[in-house]
Amino acid sequence: MEFLQQLVNGVSLGSIYALIALGYTMVYGIVKLINFAHGDVFMVGAFIGFYSITILDLGFFPSLLISMVTCAILGVLIERIAYKPLRNATRIAALITAIGVSLLIEYGVIYVRGAQPEAYPGDLIPATSIDFLGVKVSSQSLMILGTSVVLMVLLQFIVHKTKIGKAMRAVSYDMDAARLMGINVNNTISATFAIGSALAGAAGVAFGMYYTKIEPLMGIIPGLKAFVAAVLGGIGIIPGAMVGGLLLGVIESLVSAAGFSLWRDGVAFVVLILILIFRPAGLFGKNVREKV
Amino acid sequence: MRKKKLAGIFMSFMMAAGVLAGCNSSSTSGEKDGETIKIGANLELSGGVASYGQSIEEGLKLAIEEINKEGIDGKKLELVTFDNKSDAAEATNGAIKLISQDKVSAIIGAATSTNTLAQVEIAQKNKTPLITPTGTNSTITFKDGVLNDFVFRTCFIDPFQGTVAANFASKDLKVKNAAIIIDSSSDYSKGLASSFQKSFESSGGKVVAEEAYVAKDTDFNAILTNIKAKNPEFVFLPGFYEEVGLIIKQARALGINVPIMGGDGWDSPTLVDIAGAGSLNNTYITNHYSSGDSDPKVQDFVKAFQGKYKDKSPDAFAALGYDTAYFLADAIKRAGSGDPEKIRKALEETDGLAVVSGNLKVNENHDQVKAAVILEYKEGKQEFNTKVNP
Amino acid sequence: MNMLKGAKGFWSSIVLAVVFGIAMQFLITGEIINFFYVNTLYFIGINIILAASLHLIIGITGQFSIGHAGFLAVGAYASAIITMKLELPFVLGLVAGGVAAAIAGLIIGIPTLRLKGDYLAIATLGFGEIVRIVFLNIEYVGGASGMTVTQLTTWPWLFGSILLTLLVIRNFTNSTHGRACISVRENEIAADAMGINTTYYKVVAFAIGAFFAGVAGALYAHNFFIIQPTNFGFLKSFDILIFVVLGGLGSMSGAVLAAILLTIVSTFLQSYPELRMIIYSLVLIIMMLYRPQGIMGTRELTSFFKFGKSAKGGVNDGSKNTVA
Known part of the structure; x- marks a missing residue:
């Protein structure tokens, strides 16, 4: 039973990683760029949600929507200003830029509002615990898990069944060929960033609801963990990000449960290095050919 | 054929040295007018435990304002604040800066034990008194049988x-x-x-x-x-x-x-x-204290604090910041000057100074023997439960 | 190239350096420059070593590593154990710091250097974090609350280490091995096809870079009184990275100049840490957008003194070949 409870803990932790990892994996799939700023877009999303709840006095869902839209715009802006001019530059140049953008967002937010944490109001979504065979499951973590599954399915649908999804796959496969075939590459990439960043925004609000405390540097560790999750599942593969996130959450929970709570962050990186060395394509890398 | 590369590096080195030397000469002038005594505050004003440092600063400022109304033998206290960002390395830097740049007579800070420990060696080496308002770890003042004679605290351990x-x-x-x-x-x-x-x-x-x-x-x-x-x-x-x-x-x-x-x-x-x-x-x-304590000294402080900071209720950090300023001011008064060594001696001889959080008496380990209170949270409010005397 | 002439320049710059070192020593012992500036000077020196060591890995060999703070940490802790726990002399601490970091470099380098580009970057970032977490969990070195270290770093040690670092890296770069490393940077597949053992050279460069980062760690530990795992987070790695990126990927003098410049700038901005980070990040972004090769490109300071001449065959061909 205790083990079961730890699994539940792991899954609720992992569903946050999964939510962030979905956006990571989409962006990587299409531009082959580790968007370091993704974790910070997540942070901005959490703050936008917080301010719309407390200052604009909006409910949970309008705030979520505002946060997603703002983050989508932010994502597109980042792409247009910082990444687009570097599309044909080396990957290291793009990576350094991504690190720069990430630091800029973090410290820009600190500069504007200070580094002190903010607490989400606790009365927006009823936080009840459901008792199931002696295992406590909080309604909020069920909601987060539900949201990430729904978003994953939605993303799969967008990528595989819609026109823009087809364009994304084409751009991911061969950018120049796609352009020759009449696909507007710039718009497709912007759309990818918009979707990915909106997901990060949603994850930010969900994180705020679930963990209450938000602060300007909160995106760094979840961002890195989500990247590990994306690599674990096979970067560029949407269901992979989901499974990778959940798996990482469960691994971390079990490590803590075994009495090594101080090693938890280290384990995530060990997993990353092992995966990179032994199976760089990730767990799902082999089965799925098309990457987005 | 790279002969000039290294030369170039050293030239830039020289330039750097020149910049440093230049700054130095400009900073030593224009101070020591004898009218003020500089006190450094090395506090957590931002970062993880910013709330502590900010509260202490509020308490400190209130106390210094009060002290400066009369002055200490005609001299006024001047507070030089350094934000250590809740980071130990920054706290070390801060102590170095306050001592060698600002030439303070004593340093107040930091709020947490770790950030105070990071300054202990600097304070000892430069013979500058360091008083932590709330660093409760016992090794700050006394470790492995060795007393850090320039280090003091206002709180219990x-x-x-x-x-x-x-x-x-x-x-x-x-x-x-x-x-x-x-x-x-x-x-x-x-x-x-x-x-x-x-x-x-x-x-x-x-x-x-x-x-x-x-x-x-x-x-x-x-x-x-x-x-x-x-x-x-x-x-x-x-x-x-x-x-x-x-x-x-x-x-x-x-x-x-x-x-x-x-x-x-x-x-x-x-x-x-x-x-x-x-x-x-x-x-x-x-x-350390409860704002609900009926002791008149506490109530006076709460009133003064709320007058200055818009009805904000002072927490223990504010109270200890306030007390630390009085602790130091009392010592400076008895020392009769801003000389760090004399202040150190006066701090050491403090015995029974009545402040908001109790009576200050420095024991042989430079610790305080003071009462503690137990508070209970009820619907988000702290309620006074019991007071425990040592 | 005239060997004799080259050697003369080499020796004259050494003499110049030693004169400078002795002059500074007098300024310090005579207390002509105060403690605060001496501290800044030490910080500049440590950053120079870090910048030069990362330059060898990124600038010369083209391996994008963002876990350099990990080596700094290994060196810092190893040397602190030698001097504080075993109470051995500081010089042993310096050597031990370097050697421990070099071993760490080998351990991490051999498996991860098979990775390329951003995967390597992430793996090294992960490595840096693992090092930090390992020290966090070792009670022997104080765990998370860190280890207090006596100040032993003095100007002669620091200056000697800087000199040694710059000389070794300069000579390595100009040697056969260095050229092999540059060929790995320019085109790994071509280098492989030319019979260069690319993995070997990558690992060697990595280990040498790690060694000097470890030496810097030893100096760092014995200058800042307390070392804590949080001092060695990835922000520290980024701090080092920006020296190399700003100075010019492939230019040692550029990296060194950037280290001096940025350390001074950040000392002045000490009271405004957010502003400092904002400036850093803007520098990174604007640099990559408008001058991805950095201020100096692959050129060294020397090349500015030789108008019109191609400086050194293949190495310094202006801004055409760079890592970024």
């Missing part, structure tokens, strides 16, 4: 705080077994935990579970599940408000409804925001 908590748990709450959750990135938390464990076990209690986390963690469900499985009657949680708030919230959600107790590290309004008023019911803290 962890062994006392831990003992008070342990006695409260075993005598007042009558619990037989307890779990401890330690912030292993903090000397304060470790010190408090070990003194709690020692006194709790010596009074017949048993520590059934011990878990650890590090500052900035957000998910504690895994360690809390471990604790729940051991069914403790009581949880001792010596940590800082950001993490403590999350831990209490998650513990209550997991169904750990036993009393939870901590130290002065909890004392911040942010704790209530994070944990939620409901989750905080049935939790207790040991603290």
Whole structure:
């Protein structure tokens, strides 16, 4: 039973990683760029949600929507200003830029509002615990898990069944060929960033609801963990990000449960290095050919 | 053929040296007018425990304003503040800057034990008194039989705080077994935990579970599940408000409804925001003072504080910041000058100075022997429970 | 190239350096420059070593590593154990710091250097974090609350280490091995096809870079009184990275100049840490957008003194070949 409870803990932790990892994996799939700023877009999303709840006095869902839209715009802006001019530059140049953008967002937010944490109001979504065979499951973590599954399915649908999804796959496969075939590459990439960043925004609000405390540097560790999750599942593969996130959450929970709570962050990186060395394509890398 | 490369590097070195030397000559002029005594404050004004540093600063400023109305033998105190960003390396830098750049007579700070420890060696080496308002770890002033003679504190020490908590748990709450959750990135938390464990076990209690986390963690469900499985009657949680708030919230959600107790590290309004008023019911803290204390000295302070800071209720950090300024001002008065060595001696001889948080008396280890209060959280408000004399 | 002439320049710059070092020593012992500036000077020196060591890995060999703070940490802790726990002399601490970091470099380098580009970057970032977490969990070195270290770093040690670092890296770069490393940077597949053992050279460069980062760690530990795992987070790695990126990927003098410049700038901005980080990040972004090769490109300071001449065959061909 205790083990079961730890699994539940792991899954609720992992569903946050999964939510962030979905956006990571989409962006990587299409531009082959580790968007370091993704974790910070997540942070901005959490703050936008917080301010719309407390200052604009909006409910949970309008705030979520505002946060997603703002983050989508932010994502597109980042792409247009910082990444687009570097599309044909080396990957290291793009990576350094991504690190720069990430630091800029973090410290820009600190500069504007200070580094002190903010607490989400606790009365927006009823936080009840459901008792199931002696295992406590909080309604909020069920909601987060539900949201990430729904978003994953939605993303799969967008990528595989819609026109823009087809364009994304084409751009991911061969950018120049796609352009020759009449696909507007710039718009497709912007759309990818918009979707990915909106997901990060949603994850930010969900994180705020679930963990209450938000602060300007909160995106760094979840961002890195989500990247590990994306690599674990096979970067560029949407269901992979989901499974990778959940798996990482469960691994971390079990490590803590075994009495090594101080090693938890280290384990995530060990997993990353092992995966990179032994199976760089990730767990799902082999089965799925098309990457987005 | 790279002969000039190294030469170039050294030229730039020279340039750098020139810049440094230039700055130096400009900084030494224009001070020491004899009218003011400079006091450094090396505090956590931003970063993880910003709430402590900000409160201390508010208390300090209020006290210095009051002191400067009359002055100390005609001299005024001038406060030079340095923000150490809740970071130990920055705290070290701050101490260096305050001593060698600003030439302060004494340093007040930092709020946490770790950031104070980071300054101890600098203070000792440069023979500048260092007073921590709230650094409760016992090794700050006295370690391995060696006294840091320039280092003082205004607060009580962890062994006392831990003992008070342990006695409260075993005598007042009558619990037989307890779990401890330690912030292993903090000397304060470790010190408090070990003194709690020692006194709790010596009074017949048993520590059934011990878990650890590090500052900035957000998910504690895994360690809390471990604790729940051991069914403790009581949880001792010596940590800082950001993490403590999350831990209490998650513990209550997991169904750990036993009393939870901590130290002065909890004392911040942010704790209530994070944990939620409901989750905080049935939790207790040991603290330096209570704003609800009926002692006239306390009430005068609360009134003055609320007059200056728009009806804000002063927490223990503000009170200790205020007390520290008086502690130092009293010593400067007796020393008769801003000379660090004389101030040190005067601080050492402090005996029975009445301040808001009790009476200050420096013992042979440079610690204070002071009373502690136990507060209980009820619907998000701190309520006075008992006062424990040493 | 005239060997004799080259050697003469080499020796004259050494003499110049020693004169400078002795002059500074007098300024310090005579207390002509105060403690605060001496401290800044030490910080500049440590950053120079760090910048030069990362330059060898990124600038010369083209391996994008963002876990350099990990080596700094290994060196810092190893040397602190030698001097504080075993109470051995500081010089042993310096050597031990370097050697321990070099071993760490080998351990991490051999498996991860098979990775390329951003995967390597992430793996090294992960490595840096693992190192930090390992020290966090070792009670022997104080765990998370860190280890207090006596100040032993003095100007002669620091200056000697800087000199040694710059000389070794300069000579390595100009040697056969260095050229092999540059060929790995320019085109790994082509280098492989030319019979260069690319993995070997990558690992060697990595280990040498790590060694000097470890030496810097030893100096760092014995200058700042307390070392804590949080001092060595990835922000520290980024701090080092920006020296190399700003100075010019492939230019040692550029990296050194950037280290001096940025350390001074950040000392002045000490009271405004957010502003400092904002400036850093803007520098990174604007640099990559408008001058991805950095201020100096692959050129060294020397090349500015030789108008019109191609400086050194293949190495310094202006801004055409760079890593970024």
